[in-house]
Amino acid sequence: MSVKLTVVLLLSIALTSIVGTIIPQNQNPADYFRAYGEFLYRLFDVLNIFDMYHSWWFQFLLVLLTMNIFVCSIDRLSATWKIVFAKNPSFNLSRFRNLSQKETFSGNHPLTELKKRYEPFISKHFGYTKVEETDKGLCIFAEKWRWTRLGVYTVHLSVILLLLGGLIGSIFGFQGYVNIPEGETVDSIRTFPNGKIRSLGFEIKCNDFNVSFYDNGAPKEYRSSLTIFEKGRPVYTKDIIVNDPMKYKGYSIFQSSYGKMAPEANPKKAATFEMPSDGITLNFTSRQSGKTYKIKTVIGKPVDIPEGLGKFVLLEYRKSAEFIGQNIGEACIGILTPKGGKPVEILLPLHFPNFDRMRKGRVFISVDAQAPEKFNPGSNPAERYYTGLQVTKDPGVFVVYAGFIVMIIGCFITFFMSHQRVCIEIIKGKTKSKVIVSGTANKNKMGMHQKVKKLSDQLADLTNGS
Amino acid sequence: MNSSNLLSITTFIYGAAAFFYLAHWVFKKDLLGRLGTWTAIIGAAGNIAGFILRWVESYQMGIGHVPLSNMYESLVFFSGTLVIIYLIIERKTQNSIIGAFATPIAFLAMAYASMSPNISDRIQPLIPALKSNWLIAHVITCFLGYAAFAIAFGLCIMYLVKQRDVQGTSSLLSSFPKAIVLDELNHQMIMFGFLFLSIGIITGAVWANSAWGSYWSWDPKETWSLITWFIYATLLHARMMRGWYGKRIAYLSIIGFMAVLFTYFGVNLLPGLHSYGSV
Numbered sequence: 001m002s003v004k005l006t007v008v009l010l011l012s013i014a015l016t017s018i019v020g021t022i023i024p025q026n027q028n029p030a031d032y033f034r035a036y037g038e039f040l041y042r043l044f045d046v047l048n049i050f051d052m053y054h055s056w057w058f059q060f061l062l063v064l065l066t067m068n069i070f071v072c073s074i075d076r077l078s079a080t081w082k083i084v085f086a087k088n089p090s091f092n093l094s095r096f097r098n099l100s101q102k103e104t105f106s107g108n109h110p111l112t113e114l115k116k117r118y119e120p121f122i123s124k125h126f127g128y129t130k131v132e133e134t135d136k137g138l139c140i141f142a143e144k145w146r147w148t149r150l151g152v153y154t155v156h157l158s159v160i161l162l163l164l165g166g167l168i169g170s171i172f173g174f175q176g177y178v179n180i181p182e183g184e185t186v187d188s189i190r191t192f193p194n195g196k197i198r199s200l201g202f203e204i205k206c207n208d209f210n211v212s213f214y215d216n217g218a219p220k221e222y223r224s225s226l227t228i229f230e231k232g233r234p235v236y237t238k239d240i241i242v243n244d245p246m247k248y249k250g251y252s253i254f255q256s257s258y259g260k261m262a263p264e265a266n267p268k269k270a271a272t273f274e275m276p277s278d279g280i281t282l283n284f285t286s287r288q289s290g291k292t293y294k295i296k297t298v299i300g301k302p303v304d305i306p307e308g309l310g311k312f313v314l315l316e317y318r319k320s321a322e323f324i325g326q327n328i329g330e331a332c333i334g335i336l337t338p339k340g341g342k343p344v345e346i347l348l349p350l351h352f353p354n355f356d357r358m359r360k361g362r363v364f365i366s367v368d369a370q371a372p373e374k375f376n377p378g379s380n381p382a383e384r385y386y387t388g389l390q391v392t393k394d395p396g397v398f399v400v401y402a403g404f405i406v407m408i409i410g411c412f413i414t415f416f417m418s419h420q421r422v423c424i425e426i427i428k429g430k431t432k433s434k435v436i437v438s439g440t441a442n443k444n445k446m447g448m449h450q451k452v453k454k455l456s457d458q459l460a461d462l463t464n465g466s
Numbered sequence: 467m468n469s470s471n472l473l474s475i476t477t478f479i480y481g482a483a484a485f486f487y488l489a490h491w492v493f494k495k496d497l498l499g500r501l502g503t504w505t506a507i508i509g510a511a512g513n514i515a516g517f518i519l520r521w522v523e524s525y526q527m528g529i530g531h532v533p534l535s536n537m538y539e540s541l542v543f544f545s546g547t548l549v550i551i552y553l554i555i556e557r558k559t560q561n562s563i564i565g566a567f568a569t570p571i572a573f574l575a576m577a578y579a580s581m582s583p584n585i586s587d588r589i590q591p592l593i594p595a596l597k598s599n600w601l602i603a604h605v606i607t608c609f610l611g612y613a614a615f616a617i618a619f620g621l622c623i624m625y626l627v628k629q630r631d632v633q634g635t636s637s638l639l640s641s642f643p644k645a646i647v648l649d650e651l652n653h654q655m656i657m658f659g660f661l662f663l664s665i666g667i668i669t670g671a672v673w674a675n676s677a678w679g680s681y682w683s684w685d686p687k688e689t690w691s692l693i694t695w696f697i698y699a700t701l702l703h704a705r706m707m708r709g710w711y712g713k714r715i716a717y718l719s720i721i722g723f724m725a726v727l728f729t730y731f732g733v734n735l736l737p738g739l740h741s742y743g744s745v
Contacts, residue, residue: 003707007700014696021686021736053684152706166682175680214529214591222594242594243677254679255594329593351593354584358735392679400681404668411664415657446650 006072009065016061020052026193051193066163073156080149089128091141095440096423101449102438103456107463111137111428114435117462118424125455126422137428143421149442151413154406161403168396174198180206181261181386185229189391200251200391203229207237209258209387218351219329222255224387250393257327257388259320280332281368282348284309287361294368309363310338312346321349327388328352332367418443422455435459469520469533470580470587473542476516477576479509480545484573487565494641499562506549506569513546513576520589529591534605537734538587541579543605545572547613555617555651561643564651567620600673608666608691612726614659615698619723621652622716629712649711652719660698667691686736690729697722 023044032050033041048055107114115131118140123129126142133139176189176198185205191198207225214220221241228236228248238246246253279298285291286307293306303312314334321331331349338344338361346365349355353366422439437456441448486502489495520533520542533539552568579585625648631639642648670688675681682688701718704710710718 003703007703010696010700010703014693014700017689017693020684021689021733025684053689216591218591219593220591221597241597243598243600243673245676245679252679254677256678354734390679394680397675397681401672404672408661408665408668411661415661444654446647 002068003072006065006068009061009068013058013061013065016052016058019049023049023052025053026051062163066160069156069159073153077153080153084146084149089130089143089146091130091132091143091421091423093132093134093139093423093425096425096438099438099440101452102436103453104434104436105456105460105463106429106432106434107460108432109463111426111433114426114433114463115140118426118459121458121462122422122424126420134425137426137433139426140424141421142424143419145417146419148413148417149419151410151417154410155414156410158403158407158410161399161406165396165399165401165403168399169394170396173392173394173396176391177256177388178204178391179257179259179386179388180204182206182209182384189389202235202249203232204253204389205229206387209385211258211385217330222258222387224255224258224389226253226389250395252392252394254390254392255387256390257320257322259386259388261384261386280314282312282314282332283353283366283368284312285364285366287364305363308339310336310341312336312365321347323347323349323355328355334365336361336363336365338362418448420448420451422452424459435463469516469523472512472519473516473576473587474580476509476512476545477573477580479505479512480549480569480573480576483509483549483565484569487562487569491563491566491641492638499565502565502569503553503556503562506553506565509572510546510549510553513542513549517542517546524589527589529589531592531597532602533589534602535592535596536586536590538579538585540605540609541575541585544609544613544616545575545579547609548572548575548616551613551617559643559647559651561641563641563643564617564620564624567624568617571616571620595677598673598677600669600676604666604669604673607662607669611659611662611666612730614655614662615719615723615726618652618655618659618719621648621655622719624648625652625716626713645712649715652716653705656698656701656719656722660695660702663691663695663698667695687729687733690725690733694722694725694729697725 027050029041029045029050032044036044044050048057052058109117115138119129119131122140122142125144127144127146129140129142131138131140174191176191178186178189180186183206185203187203188197188199190196205227207227209225210221210223212220212223223239223241225239226237226246227234228246236246236248240246240253240255242255245255279296281294281296282303284293284295284303284305286293286309289307291307295303295305297303297312297314299314299316301314303314305312312334314332317330317332319330321328321333328347328349329351331347334346334348335343336346344359344361346356346359348365348367350367356365418441420439420441422437425436425438427434427436435456437452437459439448439452439455441451483502483505486498486505490498490502517533520539521530524530524533534543549569549572552565552572555568556562556565580587624642625645628639628642628648629645634640643651667688670691671681674683674688697718701715701722704718705715
């Protein structure tokens with residue numbers, strides 16, 4: 001348990017975290033198998049790489065880091081505690097005399113007069129002052145912000161609070177989701193990620209769901225009107241939108257996704273919506289040459305991509321497509337067959353033109369930015385929607401938020417406040433007194449030097465003013 | 467004149483400021499340094515004006531929101547913040563050589579925002595997830611942090627060049643602040659940046675909790691911001707507890723800034739919730 005270990009742990013958590021940002025987490029096992037092959041798939045699976053942030057070894061690193069912070073802090077705290085809560089702060093004159101940077105000026109007044117002038121000024125600016133006689137005259141010691149030495153411990157405390165809050169959340173909390181068709185009621189949800197059914201103890205009814213769009217086709221608002229029923233009686237009604245959830249009995253209910261109810265007759269066909277009748281324009285960008293080709297096409301018509309990059313067929317247009325559980329709005333779907341390669345399904349969300357870039361293929365495809373205007377997202381009154389809700393309960397959230405506040409305050413104290421001590425030594429002379437101002441701080445020594453200079457200037461003004 | 471034009475002009479003003487500062491460093495003419503300072507001040511004023519104008523324009527379009535919602539707008543805010551922080555440092559240290567290492571970053575960021583074919587400067591309406599006051603707090607604090615880290619990066623480059631010239635023979639380096647001052651300024655910037663990065667991550671977590679019901683979900687952007695936070699935390703511990711300074715701290719600071727850049731640009735290539743940042 002040491003600072004060295006802390007640094008090693010911080011860096012190993014940072015390094016291992018990168019893995020989970022490169023390998024997408026919590027995907028379908030079959031997709032992993034296809035992407036990495038059998039050997040790597042088995043290896044990654046054993047190491048829990050596909051859900052690495054919840055794996056035993058990653059959690060172990062987090063716990064070890066927190067324990068290490070805790071032990072190091074306790075270890076050092078006892079020494080700091082003695083300094084912070086000392087009854088009579090002690091000052092060591094020779095230490096101040098030995099400082100390399102001191103400010104000196106002389107004054108025309110006798111010792112007692114200077115003491116009378118300085119003392120009230122000093123005690124106004126510092127929390128504690130003390131006057132001592134010395135061999136050459138006298139000395140005024142002052143200090144402030146001794147307690148800021150505890151700042152770093154508050155930051156460490158906040159980290160412990162964050163982990164504790166996370167722990168409480170993972171033991172006593174859960175995350176779940178439920179889809180409710182308009183006009184219908186549910187009393188249970190499916191939890192994430194294990195998919196178990198969990199009863200809520202109350203009922204949620206979706207009275208109405210509305211989605212509105214901007215002129216350019218981007219989604220403007222998803223709004224669900226919900227009513228909570230307790231034993232068949234309505235107790236609470238609220239419209240929820242993204243960023244404004246409903247809270248009830250420790251549960252939070254979020255607007256998360258939506259969709260259209262499939263008409264009974266032909267659900268497959270109903271998923272396809274109106275396309276611009278004259279076709280849409282796609283951009284094909286070759287990775288090698290960097291050139292972009294604009295090609296207009298309609299559903300079902302194969303397109304030959306220039307530079308021999310293969311064939312592309314547009315299959316359908318979806319008003320609300322999903323990617324890793326996230327609604328990405330309108331999207332076109334097509335099949336790309338690279339020359340001599342296997343056909344792949346390509347998702348082209350209208351609102352994320354760079355989406356296909358992350359496939360890192362030889363050609364990058366997007367729907368031309370001008371195209372969305374031609375789409376007609378006007379809604380048909382006969383269409384029936386369902387709302388997708390995320391339901392969570394996390395009793396640890398308050399502990400985490402407390403940790404957040406403590407962390408911000410702690411960082412501020414640790415970085416920008418220091419325990420400052422100054423010494424004003426007045427040396428008795430025949431006609432004039434000599435004044436030496438010096439000071440130390442436990443942090444930011446350069447800044448302290450500026451402060452000592454300023455203090456010295458202020459005292460010089462007090463000395464030579466009337 | 468619309469905001470995009472004004473901000474394009476600002477890009478060139480920043481370019482001119484960077485040029486004057488660099489010329490001031492090489493030719494050691496005070497006049498060039500003063501020109502650099504005034505050009506940077508005019509650039510910052512243009513940057514702020516462009517920001518406000520864009521804000522007004524969004525209201526005129528009926529989709530009013532603070533212009534902090536996509537890559538273009540965040541780069542504009544980042545450049546303005548960086549130049550303002552730099553000007554404060556210049557005033558405090560009375561040294562305008564640092565400008566030769568700070569203003570080019572602002573110029574490059576603005577030029578990238580204006581000219582990259584992947585970044586649209588159109589004012590776009592906010593999608594539902596972005597409609598939150600936490601967006602403003604989150605973006606402002608993150609970019610204050612990033613701007614401070616960018617300046618720390620410039621200072622580290624200066625430090626590393628300066629400390630190699632122990633005898634002080636190079637006339638190009640004679641006008642640099644002393645190595646110890648650069649080291650201390652770097653440390654100050656990192657503490658400032660770390661505080662704001664922490665607040666940025668925290669406001670992001672609170673926002674995520676109000677939008678998705680989970681304050682932390684390990685999406686790549688979150689994870690990379692945490693990695694960045696860990697790197698700077700390591701730096702602070704190494705300095706405060708083990709007395710590291712100078713070269714080793716400078717290298718750590720540079721690694722930290724690389725992580726900042728990846729969090730900002732690289733993550734958009736990976737899948738995740740923050741994909742708005744790429745548009």
